[in-house]
Amino acid sequence: MQTTTANKSVFDVKDLNLWYGSFHALINLNFSMYKNEVTAIIGPSGCGKSTFVKTLNLMVNMIPNVHMSGEINYNDKNILNKKIDLVELRKQIGMIFQKGNPFPQSIYDNVAYGPRIHGIKKKKQLDEIVEESLKDVALWDEVKDRLQSAALGLSGGQQQRLCIARALATKPEVVLMDEPTSALDPISTLKIEELITKLKEKYTIVIVTHNMQQAARISDKTAFFLNGEVVEFSDTNQLFSNPSDKRTEDYITGRFG
Numbered sequence: 001m002q003t004t005t006a007n008k009s010v011f012d013v014k015d016l017n018l019w020y021g022s023f024h025a026l027i028n029l030n031f032s033m034y035k036n037e038v039t040a041i042i043g044p045s046g047c048g049k050s051t052f053v054k055t056l057n058l059m060v061n062m063i064p065n066v067h068m069s070g071e072i073n074y075n076d077k078n079i080l081n082k083k084i085d086l087v088e089l090r091k092q093i094g095m096i097f098q099k100g101n102p103f104p105q106s107i108y109d110n111v112a113y114g115p116r117i118h119g120i121k122k123k124k125q126l127d128e129i130v131e132e133s134l135k136d137v138a139l140w141d142e143v144k145d146r147l148q149s150a151a152l153g154l155s156g157g158q159q160q161r162l163c164i165a166r167a168l169a170t171k172p173e174v175v176l177m178d179e180p181t182s183a184l185d186p187i188s189t190l191k192i193e194e195l196i197t198k199l200k201e202k203y204t205i206v207i208v209t210h211n212m213q214q215a216a217r218i219s220d221k222t223a224f225f226l227n228g229e230v231v232e233f234s235d236t237n238q239l240f241s242n243p244s245d246k247r248t249e250d251y252i253t254g255r256f257g
């Protein structure tokens with residue numbers, strides 16, 4: 001596993017195992033994710049990609065019969081080992097899903113939702129957060145004159161950018177994205193990819209994608225998952241141009257998956 005980076009690690013995963021009941025879904029994972037980088041998680045269907053990203057903010061804890069061993073060190077603290085404040089953890093680690101899932105409320109209220117939960121009540125402060133978050137996702141100019149309109153009236157691509165703005169509004173350090181563009185058309189996909197490249201200046205991003213061209217375009221590091229294991233983790237250029245494992249080569253050249 002070859003990587004080069006000057007950045008500090010945000011997550012260090014050590015000997016991570018996860019079982020759904022008796023099914024061993026993640027097997028001895030060991031790799032790190034670095035500050036202000038995009039880490040792509042690739043691999044065929046059912047190999048554990050979604051499960052893995054849901055461990056990073058302990059969303060897997062909501063699933064019955066899950067148990068884990070090993071360590072997930074987030075900023076040097078093992079979140080599997082401590083009495084973790086889940087509300088605070090999820091404030092720091094936002095998550096975006098495959099389909100934009102705005103609440104059936106106004107555009108403004110969607111973005112203000114998280115800050116309000118965390119106790120911000122003053123209108124002026126909320127206004128500023130809403131504007132900044134919408135600017136961060138390049139949606140402000142498109143919606144600034146209709147902030148009180150229903151979020152569900154936006155296009156699919158706009159809804160996904162709104163959901164990213166909603167995640168950014170609580171000022172997270174990390175944004176997890178689980179196939180954020182798989183339900184979008186090529187133009188909306190391109191916009192989200194450009195956005196991700198811009199967002200990494202401020203945030204650390206971990207993205208699950210089925211799209212290998214997308215991983216190659218936007219990520220700094222890539223982890224190739226297969227049957228619950230990480231077969232290869234390295235700099236994205238290295239992994240796609242000169243993979244060290246035959247299984248990685250077979251996958252990226254389309255021989256399976």
Ligand SMILES: Nc1ncnc2c1ncn2[C@@H]1O[C@H](COP(=O)(O)OP(=O)(O)OP(=O)(O)O)[C@@H](O)[C@H]1O
Binds near residue numbers: 020023043047051
């Ligand atoms: N709640 C659950 N209970 C039991 N098994 C599960 C559960 N969620 C996922 N699994 C199993 O764990 C394995 C990994 O699933 P996961 O969804 O993480 O894969 P994935 O790589 O994200 O797949 P895809 O690309 O199809 O979304 C699969 O065999 C799946 O059936």
